[in-house]
Amino acid sequence: MGVLDTIKTRIEIQEFEKKSVELEAKKKILEAGRLAPSGRNLQHWHYILVEGEEELERLASVSPTGGWVINADFAIVTTTDPKYNFNEIDAGRSMTQMQLVGWENGVGSRLYTIKEPDQKKAKLSLNIPEEYHITAVVGFGYPIKKIIGKKKRKAIDEVVSYNKFGTPIEI
Numbered sequence: 001m002g003v004l005d006t007i008k009t010r011i012e013i014q015e016f017e018k019k020s021v022e023l024e025a026k027k028k029i030l031e032a033g034r035l036a037p038s039g040r041n042l043q044h045w046h047y048i049l050v051e052g053e054e055e056l057e058r059l060a061s062v063s064p065t066g067g068w069v070i071n072a073d074f075a076i077v078t079t080t081d082p083k084y085n086f087n088e089i090d091a092g093r094s095m096t097q098m099q100l101v102g103w104e105n106g107v108g109s110r111l112y113t114i115k116e117p118d119q120k121k122a123k124l125s126l127n128i129p130e131e132y133h134i135t136a137v138v139g140f141g142y143p144i145k146k147i148i149g150k151k152k153r154k155a156i157d158e159v160v161s162y163n164k165f166g167t168p169i170e171i
């Protein structure tokens, strides 16, 4: 599958098969994160691979919007150093790469963020140093049923201008 087809067919899922993701796929996903570009190439991220029923349960228990992670085969918690004002861009790019490489290998995923006070609780339970911030968590696993992306997205002329903001583009 080419990159654009991977993007077109990938939707975020929160129901996963009770089947372990192959180690090779997991390694490729982590590699996609490691190789991501970052501001000044600082690579200030640190990823935590979370797996195992108890660990995923604990992670799920500290998020009102990511409770579904309990159904994932594993999760990657992406932490970055918030002293860099581009930290969320860096984390976002690396997580997108991981999600796309996952899907290219048949592994579905969904992302969620953790706000305070749950951020503090999650950091404590994962031993994350004070100076780091959990930018987001991505749960991964094989999708429960065959899914073909049905994306609900704005039309291209609603989100793109030509030369100046608001000048319609014809493509």
Ligand SMILES: Cc1cc2nc3c(=O)[nH]c(=O)nc-3n(C[C@H](O)[C@H](O)[C@H](O)COP(=O)(O)O)c2cc1C
Binding pocket: 010, 011, 012, 013, 065, 066, 110, 111, 112, 113, 150, 151, 152
């Ligand atoms: C910054 C960000 C925060 C998100 N937070 C949550 C969340 O807290 N819980 C959740 O279930 N999904 C979360 N999502 C997933 C979005 O709802 C999802 O990406 C969006 O609806 C598009 O899904 P689709 O690609 O399947 O159409 C988040 C996505 C992003 C990019």
